[in-house]
Amino acid sequence: MKPITKNEALDYHHMDGKPGKISVISSKPLINQRDLSLAYTPGVAYPVIEIADHPDMAYQYTNKGNLVAVITNGTAILGLGDRGALASKPVMEGKGVLFKKFAGIDVFDIEIDTKDPNRIIDVVAAIAPTFGGINLEDIKSPECFYIEETLQKMLDIPVFHDDQHGTAIILGAALLNALEITAKKIDQIKVVFSGAGAAGVACARQLLKLGVPKENIWMTDIAGLIYEGRNVDMFPEKAFFAQGNIPGNLSQAIRDADVFIGVSVADIVSEEMIKSMAKDPIVFAMANPNPEINYDLAKSVRPDVVVATGRSDYPNQINNVLGFPYIFRGALDVRACKINDEMKIAASFALAELAKQPVSDEVLKAYELDHLEFGRDYIVPKPLDTRVCAWESSAVADAAIKCGVARLSINIDEYRQRLGCIPA
DSSP states (O other), rough: OOOOHHHHHHTTTTGGGSSSOOOOOOOSSSHHHHHHHHTTTTHHHHHHHHHHOOOGGHHHSSGGGGGGEEOOSSSSSSBBOOOGGGGGGHHHHHHHHHHHHHHHHHEEEEOOOOOOHHHHHHHHHHHHHGSSEEEEEEEOOOOHHHHHHHHHHOOOOOOOEEHHHHHHHHHHHHHHHHHHTTTTTTTTTOEEEEOHHHHHHHHHHHHHHHHOOOOGGGEEEETTEEEOOOOOEEEEEEETTOOSHHHHHHHTTTTTSEEEEEEEETTOHHHHHHSSSSOOEEEEESSSSSSSSSSHHEEEEEEEEEEEESSSTSSSBBBBBGHHHHHHHHHHHHHHOOOOHHHHHHHHHHHHHHHTTTOHHHHHHHTOOSOOBBTTTTTOOOOTTTHHHIIIHHHHHHHHHHHHOOOOOOHHHHHHHHHHHHTO
């Protein structure tokens, strides 16, 4: 794929003279006087009364059950940092496009112009009745942890910070398959992180749930190793992963590591670091737009390496689009009150299993490939694989039912068949 140019991107966002990427359309006819009376006054009074008497009727008579709020304050926009609430709107609209395209979910993007986490919590809590779920996005750490955890306790709908859990879920799937390919056991690997913000902490937490021992996880950031007693740029979620009581750096930590996970900055990993890793190293260099080590460089230095990045122009793209649309689809369709650990783990395992299935001609054509099969260059499904919705959403819905956070119980086999075709 050719590099995206500035002019090409700006022209796309103003295509046909229509600014932005999302719009609102009516789902009911409005072509005559009777339609008008049904849609608004006097007919609208009847669903109002029904919902006032029976709040769950909102799922039947409004779009609540298929509507997600994508919410940010713009303090951690992609790889661009704090650019403010207004500048974050193109990203939030983009999120809405992906929700709709891949899972048929409607979105309102909401940019909140404040850095005060309590004000964000107040705003989200106040507007929550409108929505079936809340997707938090691009909010810097450590505030993002407090905001998400507080809202999860306050609200009876799913609250999901995608920068944390979306990345972690896809990474979990990729790691499960990479370990199978390299014949390594999850409870025996040494894992080293570069980056200890929202994504890094959430990825490390997901690995704990999948079976990596805490003592096998080494986390570094711009100030070096996270160790006990360090007082530079620390917060509780990061301190949880402290190793030892002696300072260190990435170069020291990565020696003999089985797995490197990068959620930091470009080109921070050198050839020497890759050479110092254990046999059949697994390198997930996910910094965007440029990874912690160039894909081709890593492969040339260590032919035995399994490499994944966040980019679509290399094999093994670890991208959140494989997660959030389908996780919310499954959660919404059983009216889950939250997205919990069981649902996240189910999503990782579903994605890992799908990557082992034969790849359809449709996917090969979309990516202009002649052949693709499970192996070192294919450890997670492609984002344009339309089977992801059925596999992942049904796994999430099933987990929600089994662990008791679903308000509806559905036939999962029938649901999976129905999800085979989600309308755009």
